[in-house]
Amino acid sequence: MTEPVMSIQDLSVRFRTHDSVVRAVDKVSFDVYPGETLGVVGESGSGKSVTMLSILRLLQESKRLETSGHAWFDGQDLLALRQKDLRAIRGRDIALVPQDPMTCLDPVFKVGNQLSEAIKAHFPGSRGSLRRKGVELLDLVGLPQPDRQYDQYPHEYSGGMRQRAMIAMGVANDPKLIIADEPTTALDVTIQAQIMDVLREAQRESNASLVLITHDLGLIAEMADRVVVMYAGHVVETGDVATIFAHPRHPYTLGLMGSLPQTGGDEKWLRPIPGSPPNLAAVPSGCPFHPRCLLSKGREICRTDLPALDTVEGSHRSACHFKEELADEAAQLLAQAEQIT
Numbered sequence: 001m002t003e004p005v006m007s008i009q010d011l012s013v014r015f016r017t018h019d020s021v022v023r024a025v026d027k028v029s030f031d032v033y034p035g036e037t038l039g040v041v042g043e044s045g046s047g048k049s050v051t052m053l054s055i056l057r058l059l060q061e062s063k064r065l066e067t068s069g070h071a072w073f074d075g076q077d078l079l080a081l082r083q084k085d086l087r088a089i090r091g092r093d094i095a096l097v098p099q100d101p102m103t104c105l106d107p108v109f110k111v112g113n114q115l116s117e118a119i120k121a122h123f124p125g126s127r128g129s130l131r132r133k134g135v136e137l138l139d140l141v142g143l144p145q146p147d148r149q150y151d152q153y154p155h156e157y158s159g160g161m162r163q164r165a166m167i168a169m170g171v172a173n174d175p176k177l178i179i180a181d182e183p184t185t186a187l188d189v190t191i192q193a194q195i196m197d198v199l200r201e202a203q204r205e206s207n208a209s210l211v212l213i214t215h216d217l218g219l220i221a222e223m224a225d226r227v228v229v230m231y232a233g234h235v236v237e238t239g240d241v242a243t244i245f246a247h248p249r250h251p252y253t254l255g256l257m258g259s260l261p262q263t264g265g266d267e268k269w270l271r272p273i274p275g276s277p278p279n280l281a282a283v284p285s286g287c288p289f290h291p292r293c294l295l296s297k298g299r300e301i302c303r304t305d306l307p308a309l310d311t312v313e314g315s316h317r318s319a320c321h322f323k324e325e326l327a328d329e330a331a332q333l334l335a336q337a338e339q340i341t
């Protein structure tokens, strides 16, 4: 069995405020394997970014932040490392392409200089060689005039160009793992597709694993090998992409697929999920999805017991007390939806 590049085990992240505790991530576990693309999907506020930022220790560490669990990478627990040792890994072995590129690009420095600094931090070289490498990377991510754009400031870049620059910075040091957090949300559809191509190409060049965080199941279908579905800080379903799309075994995953066109006949699954995600300072008891769940039908165990993430078959796992009931129903309804599209 292949060893994972990264193994997250029982990760919990809480933020204490003066009168509440926000349970942003609750006992999350998953692995990332060499060379694969793992999609992490879930509605806004489900804990996708906090999961990744916490293992990279990019959340501001203070008394208000409580993190527990493990994030194994190269035999080391990232959560137990000193910040100094972690900095050596971050930006070299693990690259983050953040949700908002302006959080990482400094407006007062030229993009090329920032790129060279990122390379120099781990692999020092002469000014000339750093520039050559920087221009090559801007070329790799598809900037039309890389030599010129090397000397421009972030404000001279469009949103799509900044996102490309972030990817260039991310892959500059041949990382083993790239974490891309909603790399295309702010961009229009054509540019989105281009950025995804760039990311795929960069991943191929460096043979890295990619964790792709997104709301967009379409993007997951296109890019990912495996999926982790998150809801209210929990992993509710995980498996390979083909299985999750053809045989989802969690009502929330089915609900996410509800953006598929409505079917005739019995439509009860294929409509948008009713209600909104919970306030993470007051996560519902039992299964956190129960107030919105159409499968629960008010059954008591859903309100009292948190379902474990149990095996459905092979590596497919679902956290639902009644996942067996979805075996036929989900398959039928999805097949109907496919006929209509």
Ligand SMILES: Nc1ncnc2c1ncn2[C@@H]1O[C@H](COP(=O)(O)OP(=O)(O)OP(=O)(O)O)[C@@H](O)[C@H]1O
Pocket (backbone or CB within 6 Å): 015, 022, 024, 042, 043, 044, 045, 046, 047, 048, 049, 050, 051, 099, 215, 280
């Ligand atoms: N510094 C913080 N203090 C308190 N709560 C926080 C903090 N950062 C995040 N949260 C809360 O943690 C929860 C998870 O947030 P997170 O940013 O991980 O969601 P997400 O899944 O990435 O959402 P989106 O798709 O909108 O990016 C949210 O309820 C958010 O309000």
Ligand code: SF4
Pocket (backbone or CB within 6 Å): 250, 251, 252, 287, 288, 289, 290, 291, 293, 294, 295, 296, 302, 307, 319, 320, 321, 322, 323
């Ligand atoms: S455990 Fe109950 S509430 Fe939770 S997803 Fe399954 S049926 Fe719905």
Ligand SMILES: [Mg+2]
Pocket (backbone or CB within 6 Å): 048, 049, 050, 099, 181
């Ligand atoms: Mg996020």
